[in-house]
Amino acid sequence: MKSPSADFSLSLSVFFTVRSTHTLSIPMRSTVRSFSFIALVAFLIVSPTFASESDHKYQPDDPVTLWVNKVGPYNNPQETYNYYSLPFCHPIGEMAHKWGGLGEVLGGNELIDSQIDIKFQKNMEKTTICDLELDEAKVKQFKDAIESSYWFEFFMDDLPLWGFVGNLHPDKNSDNNKHVLYTHKNIIVKYNKDQIIHVNLTQESPKPLEVGRALDMTYSVKWIPINVTFARRFDIYLDYPFFEHQIHWFSIFNSFMMVIFLTGLVSMILMRTLRNDYAKYARDDDDLETLERDVSEESGWKLVHGDVFRPPRNLVILSAVVGTGAQLALLILLVILLAIVGMLYIGRGAIVTTFIVCYAFTSFISGYVSGGMYSRNGGKNWIKSMILTASLFPFMCFGIGFLLNTIAIFYGSLAAIPFGTMVVVFVIWAFISFPLALLGTVVGRNWSGAPNNPCRVKTIPRPIPEKKWYLTPSVVSMMGGLLPFGSIFIEMYFVFTSFWNYKVYYVYGFMLLVFLILIIVTVCVTIVGTYFLLNAENYHWQWTSFFSAASTAVYVYLYSIYYYYVKTKMSGFFQTSFYFGYTMMFCLGLGILCGAVGYLGSNLFVRRIYRNIKCD
Incomplete structure (x- = not known):
């Protein structure tokens, strides 16, 4: 060659x-x-x-x-x-x-x-x-x-x-x-x-x-x-022609118009639909016969009011990933703002240093969100929840990093991590991140108070009727990530190119806009999916809302496979392992972040709609 x-x-x-x-x-x-x-x-x-x-x-x-x-x-x-x-x-x-x-x-x-x-x-x-x-x-x-x-x-x-x-x-x-x-x-x-x-x-x-x-x-x-x-x-x-190309500007504008259209559509559909539902469910007893006929013709979300606030399965895991996702969302926002203000792309490794330090100091947020959520849903083993929240994402990255490090050592590459640096990172986690997560968990569970659900949870779970295939949780989960991925698709190309093709990524203003668009689109799409699921009389919305938003990361990983074979000339076991290993770390973080945003948005939506109905 x-x-x-x-x-x-x-x-x-x-x-x-x-x-x-x-x-x-x-x-x-x-x-x-x-x-x-x-x-x-x-x-x-x-x-x-x-x-x-x-x-x-x-x-x-x-x-x-x-x-x-x-x-x-x-x-x-x-x-x-x-x-x-x-x-x-x-x-x-x-x-x-x-x-x-x-x-x-x-x-x-x-x-x-x-x-x-x-x-x-x-x-x-x-x-x-x-x-x-x-x-x-x-x-x-x-x-x-x-x-x-x-x-x-x-x-x-x-x-x-x-x-x-x-x-x-x-x-x-x-x-x-x-x-x-x-x-x-x-x-x-x-x-x-x-x-x-x-x-x-x-x-x-x-x-x-x-x-x-x-x-x-x-x-x-x-x-x-x-x-x-x-x-x-x-x-x-800095490659100005590449990053500030008309296509980049157009993709930002296109994503922004998607947000306006999607939020407007969600608002109109849900407000109109919910207004009709409220009017139907608020009828007097004199109109009971009409109400029963309407309910028999069109089942609604009110029918599951006695089960919708039932604690989800594997509450401790869900609390941990939601808390971690909330921390990652704040972390990404903070790093982007610091990169815009401080031009961190100039210094060797400045972005990585900022990410590590900010992750350690934002661990309080993960503990606070996780502890509050676990307590509000009646969880008792808060220590287990706290340990899982503090260690889940770091240990997943450690597992992938350990495999990659073994490969790097075998090849004698500079990519191998020396023992001393492992100790430094562990010290940062053990003496800054973990204590802050513990403090956040204690504060979150003490400030959350007792469970305060708008509707009382019934003792016997309501059977879930069979519905059409497109209303099943698995399909709702996989479809939920399409629009969020579409909103960040072009930006992923620029991020991947800067990471894998020797370009300095400096347009963090663009990244900030795309990140905010991703959050808004994820919340809107997840709310729509949750509403459809509840209308199908399926009250297992917690994990479905999380996976519906987290599936965005699946599409990003599939795109990374396309990018590897079409846009790069990488070869060999070493580089292939590092490419898909690093991409796996990135997609795990993205999935947890989007999943947490989707769950928190759906949680606010569900509490809001059930607060305004008469619960027996």
């Missing part, structure tokens, strides 16, 4: 943007590195940069560090390895590492000082890095990397540079392609006064890979002054 061009001009840089903002993997290193994370928990959480580059200001001839990061197949974004896993020129002596924040570590980055001599505003002519002696093993490694289109990532002053390891050139003497390795790196740095604004890397001098040959690995540096301000230096990595 022929590798892409080696010329990494700024016009192509949008195809190689900083993936670590979005990925959720982490490098596996030595025991010393692992335990250093434990000793520096606070530093890992809050520190985005190393102290020497914290102010991003330099004086003439100040040393500027070129950090090497990772290397891997271009078509497999998560399959990355240590840069020096390939036999490039190694630094002399002990390798100096740069430790970033927790999100950067979880992003699978391992920055190592290349020890290449670069000084601020000082041009460097062609200078030798080292003489690379090629033996059979090195040639094989480089050839395998070139055939797999290996690319690498460097950082200078927290700005990324990219390049391909080599290329395949036609061989004049045979029908086969010749493997060539780029031996010269031309670094172009643009600066404004005492700050670096842009960096770019072009590669030259391709040399054939031959056993016994010595390659002169060289570099050069050119400094160019520009007038771009430091605050605008990251704009070059």
Whole structure:
């Protein structure tokens, strides 16, 4: 397979943007590195940069560090390895590492000082890095990397540079392609006064890979002054034509019109239908014969008033997922707002760090919603409910992550999570998230009070009559996710493309609108499904309303399968496992979030309509 061009001009840089903002993997290193994370928990959480580059200001001839990061197949974004896993020129002596924040570590980055001599505003002519002696093993490694289109990532002053390891050139003497390795790196740095604004890397001098040959690995540096301000230096990595395309704007407008139409339709149908139902059920006893005839002709939701508030099956599980979903809804809203205000996409791993910290501190919400719901439905084992609420989603993600981590360790990839980082994440959960969930549960169950249902629950459950197939809970549940998925379908394409195709997602204003649209559409569709179910005299609306909304995640996962085979060129067991594993985590969170929103909306609707009727 022929590798892409080696010329990494700024016009192509949008195809190689900083993936670590979005990925959720982490490098596996030595025991010393692992335990250093434990000793520096606070530093890992809050520190985005190393102290020497914290102010991003330099004086003439100040040393500027070129950090090497990772290397891997271009078509497999998560399959990355240590840069020096390939036999490039190694630094002399002990390798100096740069430790970033927790999100950067979880992003699978391992920055190592290349020890290449670069000084601020000082041009460097062609200078030798080292003489690379090629033996059979090195040639094989480089050839395998070139055939797999290996690319690498460097950082200078927290700005990324990219390049391909080599290329395949036609061989004049045979029908086969010749493997060539780029031996010269031309670094172009643009600066404004005492700050670096842009960096770019072009590669030259391709040399054939031959056993016994010595390659002169060289570099050069050119400094160019520009007038771009430091605050605008990251704009070059944002793909404005892609994310702000007319299709993106049109999809937002289309989803917004769907919300207006759907909410209006739901309001008209339900208000008119319920008004007629109220008028029929509120008739005097003198009109009893007409009432009985109407009821026999059209069964209604009032007939199940004695069972509609019966506690659902597996109350402890339902309370846990609803509480977790409420927390995730608040979490997503909070992270989106912080991303809009703070431009979190600029920092390596800033989104991941923000997500983890906000998840820990919003755990109070999950406990509060879960504890209140469990208490209002007559639950007694609140400790079990609290533990399940606090651990359900994290442990599901841990289970998937454990399998992916095992695969990453087997492959020796930077995606493997070291033990020290696992301890850091566990400490955050155990000492922040879990206690807040416990506090929320205690507050929720004490403030919820005794069950206060509009209608008394009868002792003997009412038999549920058989209805047409489209009124069964399973069909209502699967159909309920279609419209919510339709409202976010286009945005899912942009999110998936940014995550899996080297683009920085920065249009969080669009994401906020789509998220609010998803919430509104989910609530409206779930309310309609609940009303149809109750009219069919089926009072098991609690789990049905949850699954009706949660089924949105099923359609998103089906779309991810289509995206994998049609929109990407990923291959191999490693990347396939990570793609569907990460997507599974995302869809689990999305399903729990939508399910909780759907249940809470249906719960308010059911209580509202039964509060306005005469219950015997």
